[in-house]
Amino acid sequence: SQKIEQNSEALNIQEGKTATLTCNYTNYSPAYLQWYRQDPGRGPVFLLLIRENEKEKRKERLKVTFDTTLKQSLFHITASQPADSATYLCALPDTGRRALTFGSGTRLQVQP
Amino acid sequence: NAGVTQTPKFRILKIGQSMTLQCTQDMNHNYMYWYRQDPGMGLKLIYYSVGAGITDKGEVPNGYNVSRSTTEDFPLRLELAAPSQTSVYFCASRKGQMNSYNSPLHFGNGTRLTVT
Numbered sequence: 001s002q003k004i005e006q007n008s009e010a011l012n013i014q015e016g017k018t019a020t021l022t023c024n025y026t027n028y029s030p031a032y033l034q035w036y037r038q039d040p041g042r043g044p045v046f047l048l049l050i051r052e053n054e055k056e057k058r059k060e061r062l063k064v065t066f067d068t069t070l071k072q073s074l075f076h077i078t079a080s081q082p083a084d085s086a087t088y089l090c091a092l093p094d095t096g097r098r099a100l101t102f103g104s105g106t107r108l109q110v111q112p
Numbered sequence: 113n114a115g116v117t118q119t120p121k122f123r124i125l126k127i128g129q130s131m132t133l134q135c136t137q138d139m140n141h142n143y144m145y146w147y148r149q150d151p152g153m154g155l156k157l158i159y160y161s162v163g164a165g166i167t168d169k170g171e172v173p174n175g176y177n178v179s180r181s182t183t184e185d186f187p188l189r190l191e192l193a194a195p196s197q198t199s200v201y202f203c204a205s206r207k208g209q210m211n212s213y214n215s216p217l218h219f220g221n222g223t224r225l226t227v228t
Contacts, residue, residue, distance in 0.1 A: 008152065031214070041222075042222070043116075043202050043221050043222055044155075044217070046217065051214070089155070093214070098208075099145060099160050099170065102147075102154040103154050104152060104154040105154065
């Protein structure tokens, strides 16, 4: 079955630096990949979608890459701010493309 | 738009009790989902629906039931609560029309359920 792996250890960085989060997957060839942000006590909020034929996608300070050969997506936040502190989840469509399968998320802590 | 609304926010159940978690959306989305999230774990799909009158099992359906009588509402029923059902439950919805299979999920803020 498909498996999604995100670094379970929290990522701590200094304000102003670039945060890079990794999402690896196996046994799957997804047509797209999505990234979500989740704050404590809240539901996930959609950030970005990248398709299999797109190498890179940007939105303001966010950048996502998608390497279908390595089966990996990287999520970058440039000029990070304490307000970026949250858990970030990657998600891939299931084989029927009707639902999303989520990784366990990586918690990002940006220190002022 | 209120988006996806879940009630209650918190609930404590005794083993063997039953309850219904409510979910409603006002975005006219035809796809709706129930996920559970345990500490340190990803979201696990319980049930989903592609439209009124149609439901399907997800990865972890045992111990739960759903119904979808209207586009707006997708309640999740726990018949005999067990400690293993202690979790945070999230309802989500998205557009499911032609050429929008990759539309993002819109989540509610969850119901935190404890079974003791």
